Amino acid sequence: MSLEAPPSGWIHKKIARDEKGWIIAATVVCIAMFFWMILWHVYGKQNPSSVTYYTTPEEFTTLTNSFIEQNQIGEDNGIPVVMPKPESDVFLLAQMWRWSSVIVLKKDEWYKFHISSKDVMHGFSVQPINMNFMVFPNYDYVLDFKPNKTGEYMVVCNEFCGIGHHLMIGKIVVIEDESELANYGY
Numbered sequence: 001m002s003l004e005a006p007p008s009g010w011i012h013k014k015i016a017r018d019e020k021g022w023i024i025a026a027t028v029v030c031i032a033m034f035f036w037m038i039l040w041h042v043y044g045k046q047n048p049s050s051v052t053y054y055t056t057p058e059e060f061t062t063l064t065n066s067f068i069e070q071n072q073i074g075e076d077n078g079i080p081v082v083m084p085k086p087e088s089d090v091f092l093l094a095q096m097w098r099w100s101s102v103i104v105l106k107k108d109e110w111y112k113f114h115i116s117s118k119d120v121m122h123g124f125s126v127q128p129i130n131m132n133f134m135v136f137p138n139y140d141y142v143l144d145f146k147p148n149k150t151g152e153y154m155v156v157c158n159e160f161c162g163i164g165h166h167l168m169i170g171k172i173v174v175i176e177d178e179s180e181l182a183n184y185g186y
């Protein structure tokens with residue numbers, strides 16, 4: 001079977017009423033979604049900030065290590081536990097297959113997270129609040145955080161990053177005051 005050319009003049013044929021209706025409806029939906037995409041940056045509460053810096057795995061590792069050195073309060077399964085001061089910068093480095101530290105935050109305080117990867121692409125997924133964010137090497141992503149609920153949150157890598165991907169689970173703990181640290185063994 002071969003394709004046949006349509007009868008000449010087909011392009012000038014009038015569009016059927018119902019077809020025209022669908023074209024108009026689809027166009028209106030497309031335009032509405034386009035503007036909603038812009039409005040979502042203002043009204044959507046889950047948008048990460050758009051601040052990003054260039055970095056290198058070496059530079060970010062140095063920053064993360066000195067951040068850990070200055071804020072470490074303990075250890076959890078061999079991973080350092082840090083408690084940064086409110087309003088300070090928090091450095092979190094993803095690498096195959098671990099997160100650089102367990103982070104203890106105070107409820108209702110602002111923190112400036114810097115997140116980067118040492119090797120491949122990882123996913124920063126905070127559960128159970130289901131916040132998701134991609135993490136690439138060479139980029140420092142800045143996310144402003146203000147936790148509004150105390151408790152323990154899992155940081156799950158949600159981009160497949162190799163054989164140990166399923167083991168890459170970190171932790172963020174939100175407390176109201178230091179007396180709660182004992183509940184977590186810190």
Ligand SMILES: [Cu+2]
Nearest residue numbers: 157159161165
């Ligand atoms: Cu992964």
